[in-house]
Amino acid sequence: MLRIITPVMRVIEIPMLALQRLLGINRLAWVFLAPNLILFGLFAFLPVILNIFYATTGSDNVLLSDRPYVGARNFVTLTDCGNYLDANSCREDKFWRAVWNTLWFVTLQVGFMVGFALLTALILNRDIRARGFFRSVFFFPVLLSPVVVALIWKWILQREGVLNAFLDWTGVGGVNWLVQADWAFGWSVFISVWAHMGFYTLILLAGLQAIPRDVYEAAIMDRASAWRTFRRITLPLLAPTMLVVLVLALIKGVQTFDEIYAFTGGGPGTATTFIIQYIYEEGFAGAPRLFGLAAAASLLVAGVLVVLTLIQLWVNRRNVNG
Template identity: 35%
Template sequence: MPKAYPKSWLDNDTFAAWTFLAPAVILLGVFVLWPIAYLCYLGFTAGSFTSTGIYWVGLKNYWRLLLNPDFWQVISNTVYFTLASLIPSLVIPLGLAVLLNLSLALRGVLRSAYFLPSIISLVAAGLGFRWLFQTSGPVNAFLNILGIPEISWLGDTFWAMPVIIILSIWKQLGFNMVVFLAGLQAIPPSRYEAAELDGANAWQQFWHITLPGLRPTIIFATITTAIFTLRSFEQVYVMTGGGPLNTTNLLVYYIYQEAFGQFDFGYAAAAATVLLAFTLVLVYWQLRTWGEESQ
C-alpha cells in the first residue's frame, strides 16, 4: 500500500474551509477574544486613558475588591437577586407550558400573550414598572382600596429589590415558557399512553415522565436564566439607580458606576473579570452536564 501522508493546510479542502471560516474567526477575535484579553489586562492596571495614562499595579485592584465592603454587598445583592429570580422563572413557565400544551381553547392566543413580555425592551418595561410601583401609582391605589397603607416600593430598603425581581421574572417568563413547550413536544406521546394503561395519574406522569424528559431543557433554561439575571443592568438603572442605600446595586451596575462614574477603569475591569469568571463557571457546568446527558 502507498504510504499515507498527513494533509497539508494548503490542500484544496483545508484552504477552502479556512477561507469560509476566516470572516467569522476574524470577527470573533476582534469583537470577543481581544476585548476579553484587554479586560483581563486592564484589571491589573490603574490610571486614566486621558491624562495620566494607565500603568501596571498588579493585583492591587483585586485586593481592593476583597477589602471593599460595598463590593461584598453588591455580590450579596446579586446572589440574592439571581436565586430569587431563578426559581420562579423556571417553575412558573414550566407550569404554564404544561397547561398550554393541552388542547385548550384560545391556546395560541394565550401563548402569544405570555410570550409578549420577552420582546419588550427592558428599559420600557422598567419605566412601566416604576410607574406602577411609584408612591402614587396604581399598585398603591389598589392597596388603598383594600385598606392597606401606601408603601414606598422603590424607596424602601426591603421592598425595592422584590420589585426588581418581579420585573425580571415577568420579563423571562415568555422565553422560558416557549423553551419548555418545545421540550414537552419532544417527549413521545406513547410514554404517556403506556403510563395511563398502567394506571398512573397526572401527577405521577408529570413526575416520572415529564420531568425526566425535560432534564436537558431544564438545564438549558437554568443556565440562560442565570446568565440573564447576572447581567441585569437596565432595570436597576431605570428604576432605582442602585438605591436605596445600595440595596439594589447589582454587579453589572456596580461595574458601570466605577468605570463611567468614578472613571476607575482598572478597578471596574477587575470586578468585570469576577463577573466573567462566574459566567464561565456556569457555561462550563452547562457543557459538562450536556455532555453527560448525551452519553
C-alpha cells in the same frame, strides 16, 4: 438562476484552485475561517485582552499608554475583606454588597422563574381554550425593551402609582414600595421573572411537546395518577431541557442590569445594586472613572460566567451522549 450562478462560480473557481495549489487543501480551511476569526478576534478576543490590561493598570486615564502598571492591586482591593459575609468589613464594600445582592437575586429569580415557567408550560401544553392567545400573552413581555418594562412598573409602584391608588381606594393604604429595601428587592425579582418568564416557558413548552404521546397513553392504561405521571414521565423526560433553561437563566441572572437600573437605579441605598451596575458605575458613571477596578470586577464576573457556561456544555454533552 443556475445560468447566472454557474459562470460566477467558474470565475471564483480559478483563483481558488490557484490558492489551493499554493497552500494545500488543509491550509485552505484557514482562508475560509479567516473572516470569522478576524471578527471574533476584533470584537471578542481583543476586548478581553484590553480588559486584562485595564485590570492590571491604575489611574483614571483612558489611554493604556498613560496608565501605570499596578499588578494585582485592583484584585486585592476588591477581595480585601475581614469577613466576606459582612460587606461592611470589606475595603470595597460596594462590590461585596453587589455580589451578595446578585447571589440572592439569582437564587430567587431563577428559582421562581423556572418554577413558574414550568407551571405555565404545563398549563399551555394542555388542550385549553384560546391556547394560542395565552401563549402570546405570556411571551409578550419578552418583546418589551428593558427600559419600557422598568418604566411600566415604576409607574405602577411609585408612591403615587397605580397600585397605591388602588390600595388607597380599597382602604388598605399604600406602601412606599421603592423606598423600602426589602420591597424594592422583592419587586425587582418579580419584575425580572415577569419580563423573562415567557422565553423559558417557550423552551419548556417545546421540550414538553417533544415527549412522545405513547408514553402518556401507556401511563393512562396503567391507571397512573396525574401526579405520578408528572413525576415519573414528564419530569425525567423534560430534565435535559430543564437543565438548559436553568443554566441559561443563571447566566442571564448574573448579567442583570438594564431593567433594574432603570427601575430602582440600584436603590434604595445599594439594596438592588447588582454586579454589572457596580462595574458600570465604577468604570463609566462615577468620577474619577476607576477603569481598573471595573475591569478587575468584570474579569471576576467573566470567570463565574465561564464556569456556568462550562456546566452548560458539560450538561449538553452528557445529553448528547445519552
